[in-house]
Amino acid sequence: MLEFNDMTAARMRRFVHEAFGVPEPSACAPLAGGLINDTFCVDGRYVLQRVNPIFGAAVNSDIASLVPVLSRGGVCVPSLLRAVTGAWCAEGGDFGFEPGNWRLMQLLPGESRQSAGNMSQIRSLTRALARFHGALDGCGHVFAHSRPGVHDIERHAEAFGRAVAERREHRLYREVSELHARAVSLMRHIDFESVMDCPAQRIIHGDPKITNFLFSEDEVCGVVDLDTMARSRVSFDIGDAVRSWCNPKREDEEPSYDREYAREVVGLYEEEAKFLSAPERRSLKSSAPFITLELCMRFGRDALCEDYFGYDASIGHGEHSLHRAEAMYALVCQMLEGREV
Numbered sequence: 001m002l003e004f005n006d007m008t009a010a011r012m013r014r015f016v017h018e019a020f021g022v023p024e025p026s027a028c029a030p031l032a033g034g035l036i037n038d039t040f041c042v043d044g045r046y047v048l049q050r051v052n053p054i055f056g057a058a059v060n061s062d063i064a065s066l067v068p069v070l071s072r073g074g075v076c077v078p079s080l081l082r083a084v085t086g087a088w089c090a091e092g093g094d095f096g097f098e099p100g101n102w103r104l105m106q107l108l109p110g111e112s113r114q115s116a117g118n119m120s121q122i123r124s125l126t127r128a129l130a131r132f133h134g135a136l137d138g139c140g141h142v143f144a145h146s147r148p149g150v151h152d153i154e155r156h157a158e159a160f161g162r163a164v165a166e167r168r169e170h171r172l173y174r175e176v177s178e179l180h181a182r183a184v185s186l187m188r189h190i191d192f193e194s195v196m197d198c199p200a201q202r203i204i205h206g207d208p209k210i211t212n213f214l215f216s217e218d219e220v221c222g223v224v225d226l227d228t229m230a231r232s233r234v235s236f237d238i239g240d241a242v243r244s245w246c247n248p249k250r251e252d253e254e255p256s257y258d259r260e261y262a263r264e265v266v267g268l269y270e271e272e273a274k275f276l277s278a279p280e281r282r283s284l285k286s287s288a289p290f291i292t293l294e295l296c297m298r299f300g301r302d303a304l305c306e307d308y309f310g311y312d313a314s315i316g317h318g319e320h321s322l323h324r325a326e327a328m329y330a331l332v333c334q335m336l337e338g339r340e341v
Contacts, residue, residue, distance in 0.1 A: 058144035060088035073135020110214030115248035130272035239287030299325035
């Protein structure tokens with residue numbers, strides 16, 4: 001993360017002016033909440049982000065191409081501003097600022113929520129996600145940037161197992177290896193085929209956690225963080241939505257799964273998403289435990305490798321990832337009606 005102080009703020013204001021050609025702003029300040037990108041508010045009008053290197057610069061071109069499509073479909077998303085070079089991002093080092101792929105975008109109205117407070121919010125979230133998918137239904141956009149295998153459960157299980165086999169000297173080895181055995185055993189209780197056999201035929205958001213939706217009172221008024229858009233399986237979005245919207249606890253806390261919320265998400269989404277194919281509809285039932293167990297495995301691997309996820313330094317990288325992996329395992333068990341192994 002970029003260390004932010006008065007000197008950094010002054011340099012950032014100059015950078016925004018020189019790189020994007022807007023009048024030099026009077027204020028820049030960090031925006032909290034994101035694990036991946038460094039994010040700042042500029043004059044209460046713009047959002048400035050240093051995009052994580054896991055995303056190539058071409059991701060901005062994809063976003064710029066799809067924003068008009070989403071807007072025409074009634075989805076409020078932030079528009080990017082072109083840099084003075086004509087590109088949709090600027091290399092910080094070229095302007096004497098922090099190196100990296102920086103972009104400037106419109107600041108949308110609304111507020112972010114950490115959890116759903118009532119059924120009205122759950123229904124608004126569900127309709128917003130259905131509207132997002134519907135706006136992109138039939139869109140022929142060819143992505144310039146892609147991250148293949150993001151939701152390949154077998155690949156993540158293999159990576160987790162390899163970490164357990166190779167990192168026996170790690171301080172957390174015993175706890176992580178025990179979690180690995182439980183997670184692998186739990187796989188037999190999930191219908192992976194219904195999810196993976198469904199064609200990857202539409203453009204999805206890719207990270208529909210609740211903090212990526214903006215609210216005005218109980219209604220969703222905007223959708224943000226579009227880096228993860230991809231042509232993939234709709235069940236991945238629904239599974240991640242249920243995981244995020246139907247558990248009010250943080251990812252590193254003991255979960256509290258709300259089955260009523262989850263039933264409403266899946267049922268209302270099926271009603272709203274008239275464009276779904278029969279295989280897509282069949283894939284929704286197993287989507288939430290699929291995605292949640294996958295995330296358990298990704299966190300579990302990181303607990304030993306300590307090389308990917310953002311973390312709380314006061315807890316420790318491996319320790320924080322282990323807390324999150326254990327929480328995701330417990331959440332899968334709650335989704336499967338308490339079935340543990």
